[in-house]
Amino acid sequence: KKPAGAPAPELARPVRKVGVVGAGLMAGQLALVFAQRLNVPVIMTDVDRARVDRGVGHVHGQVDTLVAKGKLPAGQGEALKSLVTGSVSKDVYADADLVIEAVFEEMGVKKAVLAEVEAVVTPECILATNTSSLSVTEMASGLEHPERLVGFHFFNPVAVMPLVEIVRGPATTDPVLATAFATARGLGKTAVLVQDAAAFVVNRILLRMMGEVQHSFDQGTEATVADHALDPMALPMTPFTLLSMVGIPVAQHVTESLNTAFGDERFPVSKNLQSLIDAGITSLWAKDEDGREVIPAETRAVL
């Protein structure tokens, strides 16, 4: 069944080569899933060789883990690894069909990266942004051909989370949108078309809940109590565990976008989390010798 708002599937263009801009956590997850599910070459780029090598190395390591767990035959693992390569030059995107950016969640950075990619790609190449909270409209305004940009928002862990939010920019054409839907289907994802509003739909709802947990914590509720209060609702992981998986700085960034759009009442920015970020701490919890969740003394010291 055609998803609501999706153009005719036959408008979709073939995707035979993919670019992933960025070599961080989400970028690596995207590269692996695109290569594995679409069986196409995926090239990761970043600003320096060390980052590129680390990113590609991480993806190859993930493939090794899949092989070690018996989820992938060794031969297929090697083939999959050879599909994921890296470069420091965007010139490698000259014959790409789809380039998705997963760089730092900052409008200026995203615009600069997209402009750089646009300068080397073919007129048919589709540009996608994995932004979790920023305006696709604003991002498109920096492009020579805004009609080729589409929002393509995946969730962490990309391999497992079934949903993808697709965002139509002000000029996005039907073939571009149809390609995004077809690609999502090829990846085995359920795609939904969402409005280009701050943090789209899922994160807006999720961060409202997370925001309340963080607010209780800021106001003095014991972290364990705030974090486990919703256990009877059988969430797949507690709010602070999810925060640690997504990365506290990334989550705080999304909250800040929502705070700018909707104000302190609905999306307060947590002071405790900011203190952790300022101290370079990315996870609230550590395990003690009995395997219990504890806040380490050095973390408590900055709260």
Ligand code: 3HC
């Ligand atoms: N990468 C690849 N596969 C993974 C994985 C990962 N990081 N984590 C888990 N898996 C796989 C496991 O291998 C397992 O596969 P199998 O069934 O074939 O063996 C399967 O997923 C289930 O994993 P587990 O049994 O180990 O663990 P759980 O049942 O606890 O599920 C979870 C793990 C799917 C991560 C679950 O805890 C969950 O859904 N958590 C919530 C995640 C969430 O809400 N993500 C959205 C975050 S917001 C976001 O990303 C937006 C961004 O813009 C900020």
